Amino acid sequence: MTDLKNVMVRAAYPLICREVAACIADLIRRKPDAVLGLATGSTPIGVYEELARLHRDEELDFSRVTTFNLDEYFPIAPDAPQSYHRFMREHLFDHINCANWHVPDGRQRSVDEVRADCAQYETMIRDAGGLDFQLLGIGRTGHIGFNEPGSGQDTRTRLVTLDHITRADAAGDFFGQENVPPRAITMGVGTILQAREIIIMATGVRKADIVRQALEGKITSKVPASFLREHAHATWFLDEAAASQLTSFARPWHLPDADFVDFNLRRRTLISVSLEEQKPLGKISTHDLRNFGAQSLARQVPSLEAALQEVELDLKARTKDDLLPQNKSVLCLSPHPDDDVICCGATLLKMTERGNNVTVAYGVSGSMAVRDKDVLALLRSRHARLVAFIEREQEENRLPGTTVDDVFNQVRQEIFERESGAPDGPLLTNLKRLVREGEAADACRQMGARPLFLDLPFYHTGTVQKSPIGPGDVQKVLNALQTTQPDLVLLTGEKNDPHGTHEMCEEAFRMALPLYLEAGGKPFKTWNYRGAWNEYEAWEGSYFNVFGKELMEQKIGLILDHISQLDPVFPGQSDRREFWERARDRNRDTARQLQALGVLPPSRSFAPLYAEVFQFVS
Numbered sequence: 001m002t003d004l005k006n007v008m009v010r011a012a013y014p015l016i017c018r019e020v021a022a023c024i025a026d027l028i029r030r031k032p033d034a035v036l037g038l039a040t041g042s043t044p045i046g047v048y049e050e051l052a053r054l055h056r057d058e059e060l061d062f063s064r065v066t067t068f069n070l071d072e073y074f075p076i077a078p079d080a081p082q083s084y085h086r087f088m089r090e091h092l093f094d095h096i097n098c099a100n101w102h103v104p105d106g107r108q109r110s111v112d113e114v115r116a117d118c119a120q121y122e123t124m125i126r127d128a129g130g131l132d133f134q135l136l137g138i139g140r141t142g143h144i145g146f147n148e149p150g151s152g153q154d155t156r157t158r159l160v161t162l163d164h165i166t167r168a169d170a171a172g173d174f175f176g177q178e179n180v181p182p183r184a185i186t187m188g189v190g191t192i193l194q195a196r197e198i199i200i201m202a203t204g205v206r207k208a209d210i211v212r213q214a215l216e217g218k219i220t221s222k223v224p225a226s227f228l229r230e231h232a233h234a235t236w237f238l239d240e241a242a243a244s245q246l247t248s249f250a251r252p253w254h255l256p257d258a259d260f261v262d263f264n265l266r267r268r269t270l271i272s273v274s275l276e277e278q279k280p281l282g283k284i285s286t287h288d289l290r291n292f293g294a295q296s297l298a299r300q301v302p303s304l305e306a307a308l309q310e311v312e313l314d315l316k317a318r319t320k321d322d323l324l325p326q327n328k329s330v331l332c333l334s335p336h337p338d339d340d341v342i343c344c345g346a347t348l349l350k351m352t353e354r355g356n357n358v359t360v361a362y363g364v365s366g367s368m369a370v371r372d373k374d375v376l377a378l379l380r381s382r383h384a385r386l387v388a389f390i391e392r393e394q395e396e397n398r399l400p401g402t403t404v405d406d407v408f409n410q411v412r413q414e415i416f417e418r419e420s421g422a423p424d425g426p427l428l429t430n431l432k433r434l435v436r437e438g439e440a441a442d443a444c445r446q447m448g449a450r451p452l453f454l455d456l457p458f459y460h461t462g463t464v465q466k467s468p469i470g471p472g473d474v475q476k477v478l479n480a481l482q483t484t485q486p487d488l489v490l491l492t493g494e495k496n497d498p499h500g501t502h503e504m505c506e507e508a509f510r511m512a513l514p515l516y517l518e519a520g521g522k523p524f525k526t527w528n529y530r531g532a533w534n535e536y537e538a539w540e541g542s543y544f545n546v547f548g549k550e551l552m553e554q555k556i557g558l559i560l561d562h563i564s565q566l567d568p569v570f571p572g573q574s575d576r577r578e579f580w581e582r583a584r585d586r587n588r589d590t591a592r593q594l595q596a597l598g599v600l601p602p603s604r605s606f607a608p609l610y611a612e613v614f615q616f617v618s
Contacts, residue, residue, distance in 0.1 A: 007215065007236045009243045013203050013503070016237045017046030020135070020199055025054050027133055027197075033064040035125075037134035037192070038092075039145075040069065040084045042500055043201045044135055045091055049468060052095035062098035066128050068121070069101075070136070070145040071186040074159060075108035081423060082173045104157070104185040111159065118157040118185060125191065134195035138202050141165050142210050142223035146186035151224045155188030172368075172499055175423070189224055198234040200225065202242040205496040205534055211238060212245040241495040253294040260300040263310075268539040269294050270311050271597060275538070280598030281312045315599045319544045319611075327355040331486035331524075332449075333477075335497070335505040336366040336532075337440035338562040342583050343531035344490060345447070345555040347545045347612050352448035360444055361452040361480045363505035364459040367424070367432035372415045374564040375431045378438075379408045389434055435564050443561040452480055458504055466500070469507045477512035486524045493528030493536075493615055502532075526617040532579065535586045535613060538593045542616035546591060546600065552610045555587075556580045587611055 010016045024047070027034050038044070054060040069084060078085035085103045093101055102124065105117055125131060136144050141163045147155065148163045161183050162170075171177035192198070202211050214225040215236065221227075228234040243249050252258055253269045260266045273292045274281050286298045301307045330351055334340035340348065340360045352358050382404055390407055407427070414425050424432065437453055444451040457472040481489075491509060494502040517523065527543070530536055559580040560566070566578060575582065587610035594600040594611060603609050 006234060007238065007243070007246075009238050009240060009249075011240060013046060013239055016201060016203065016239060017050050020044075020047045020201060020237055021050035021054065023199060024051060024133065024135075025060050028060060028062065028065060031132065032061065033066070034132045035128045035130065036065060036067045037131045037187070037195055038067050038069050038088065039135045039137050040071070040087050041137050043137040043203060045468075047135065047201075048092040048095075052092065055096045060096075062096045065098050065100070067098060067101040068125055068128075068131065068187070069103040070192075071184055072104040072106035073181040074106045074114065074183045074185050076106040076181055078103075078105075078107065082170075106181075106185060114159050114185065118159065121157045121187075122191065131191075131195035132197065134192055134198045136192070136198060136200040136225075136228075138200060138207060138210060138214065138225045139166055140169060140206065140210055142214060142225045144189065144192060144200070144225050144228070146184040147189050147192075147224045149222045149224065151189050152221050153193065153227050154190045156191055157185070157187050159183055159185055169498070175368075189227055193227060193231055196233065198228060198231055199237060200228060200234065201237045203239040205241045205244065206498070207242045208245040211236075211242050212250075215246060239495075251293070253292070253297065258294075258296060260297045266297065266301070266307060267311050267314065269297055270308060271315075271539040274597050275593060278596065280596070281308045281315075282598055284308055312598060315538075315544075315594065315597060318541060319546050319594065319599065321350070321545075323543045324350060324354055324545070325356055325488050328357070328487035329484055330356045330358045330488045330490065331480065331484045332358065332360045332490040333363065333480075333492065333505065333509060334360055335363040335492055335494075335502045336369075337362045337436040338366070338443075338559065338565055338579065339492065339494075339502075339532050340440075340490075341443050341447075341555065341558040341562070342579050343492075343494075343529045344545075344612050344614070345558045345583075346547045346551045346587070346610070347490075347529075347614070348447050348449060349551065349554060350545065350547070357484075358447070358449040359452055359480075359484045359486075360440070360447075360449050361454055361477075361484075362437075362440055363454055363456050363508070364501055365429075365433035365453070365455055366436045367429050370432035370435050370564045372428075374435050375411060375428060376415070378431060378435055379404065379411060389430065436562075439562045439564060443558045446558060446561070452483075454480060456505065456508060458508075459501070466504060469504055469511065473504075473508040474511045474515070477508045478515050481512060481516045481521060482519070485522060487522075489524055489526045490614075491526055491528055491617070492530070494530050494533055496533035498533075527614040528617055529612070529614055531583060531586055531612065535590060536615055538590070538597065538613075540615055541590075541613040543614045544590065544594060545612045545614070546594070547610055547612075549608055549610075552584060552587065552608075556584060559583060584610070 055062060069088060072084045073082065076083050080086065083106065088103055104121060138144060141149055143166065146160055146162065148160060148166065167177055167180040170180045174180045213223050217223060217226060219226045219229055247254060252265060258265065270281060270284065273284055273288055273294060276292060277288045286304060289295050289298050298304050332340050332348060348358055390404060411428055411431060414428050441451045454476045456476055458467045458469050461467055492502045492506055588608060590611040590613055591600060591609040595602055600609060
């Protein structure tokens with residue numbers, strides 16, 4: 001079990017960032033010439049934003065601070081969009097008064113020159129007095145910096161070959177895995193471990209398994225982050241999703257002070273025992289609890305039989321369509337233009353059938369997930385959406401030429417002359433937006449819902465790395481709330497989106513909500529949904545929308561309306577299934593769990609059951 005003294009679990013990413021930034025600020029105030037080791041990637045961005053704010057608003061002085069970054073891709077130009085040189089300038093160094101910063105040089109040159117530079121990097125760290133503080137993230141291979149599995153405790157700054165999982169995770173940044181550099185320059189594990197203080201950050205469900213391995217598995221070079229457990233002053237900052245597989249969170253019934261008077265813990269434990277022992281709830285015995293390590297539950301409840309019946313009846317009540325609204329205003333906030341149908345398409349179909357006025361508000365265009373060939377197909381079709389777009393752009397003098405053919409030729413030139421891995425230009429980005437919006441509008445019409453395209457500004461960077469949520473994003477979400485005046489909002493609860501768009505759209509909603517209520521907007525209920533990247537566990541569900549094969553086929557049809565997303569550009573993790581396959585499998589697995597628990601009747605082979613899961617938000 002994890003020693004939680006050096007593990008800080010916080011409810012949300014912004015809390016972690018403020019705390020970590022406060023630790024760094026405190027060090028700088030105590031030691032103005034502090035030497036900082038810094039990391040890149042999406043995880044520390046919030047920390048850098050807070051440090052920039054502290055410099056701007058509270059005059060935190062970086063003038064004597066020296067920094068050394070962990071790593072850099074090789075080969076890569078320092079001004080490339082994916083370069084860590086550029087990342088650090090844009091996210092931190094352009095916003096503070098720090099002149100003495102260093103990032104490994106990723107420019108193309110001979111291996112001997114790289115080795116000499118790596119040795120010089122180590123010398124500079126040593127001459128600066130060593131690292132007072134090192135900020136880290138963790139990769140899904142367990143890497144810290146780019147120290148992939150097999151990196152020893154004594155390794156130093158060097159050129160390494162990237163693991164295929166690491167390259168796959170970076171594919172979105174480079175617009176395809178084939179564009180990801182095969183190697184990188186990284187500080188060694190030994191260099192990192194010599195820092196006097198270390199903070200490692202991890203957020204999201206995607207990191208939960210490797211966090212568990214690093215904190216509760218063997219200390220081994222197979223998981224380089226596990227070496228941090230031997231450091232006297234290494235602290236882990238995790239959100240609840242990243243901590244979810246640690247014993248204290250994944251198996252709370254093992255804790256000596258587990259309080260089964262709490263119905264939620266009792267419910268979670270009994271559901272987990274039932275599924276693990278492959279027995280319906282009504283068949284669970286004290287022997288099963290003992291095998292599961294939850295024997296204290298039987299001692300704490302007056303009657304195990306009554307406790308099991310209570311959970312079974314509670315679950316059955318959560319599968320009734322009575323929980324669905326009728327003749328109400330429903331707003332589904334879908335981060336991407338297909339999350340709605342992937343995650344809750346069957347429920348939206350039921351809601352429109354029940355007379356609800358359903359609006360689907362799409363947060364971002366999803367243009368980055370459209371292939372060039374889909375734009376060329378749109379141009380060849382001379383679609384009405386395209387013609388209307390060209391006319392609008394020409395009225396604003398934003399397009400050269402006067403015909404569709406002029407635009408066609410310009411786009412073809414941009415596609416074929418663009419350098420590998422380079423972001424799309426504004427015209428191509430807009431045409432890809434049109435592709436996604438058209439697909440979403442078609443699916444919406446088939447559901448009987450109304451599409452609303454928010455096109456949130458934070459997404460408009462041209463790269464996978466997005467801007468922070470700003471007033472423009474919040475205002476667009478506020479407008480959607482004020483326009484629809486919803487009785488129920490369906491909101492993403494997804495924490496596993498590889499590029500963070502789901503969480504950013506949720507953040508924009510959370511910031512807009514108090515403004516909406518203060519302006520006199522009526523209160524509404526909120527349901528969270530998942531399904532694009534992972535699904536709620538049975539014990540987490542507040543409502544299970546159970547449906548049959550015919551509705552599942554309708555839902556798959558809605559997903560397939562998003563033609564550009566077949567064989568997706570960003571499949572995510574190691575899951576190579578199409579999104580319609582993921583939706584079908586997850587919905588079927590949820591129904592099978594309810595059947596195994598004894599909550600739903602067994603399916604006949606020709607009449608399988610499926611279920612979408614929602615979690616009510618208080």
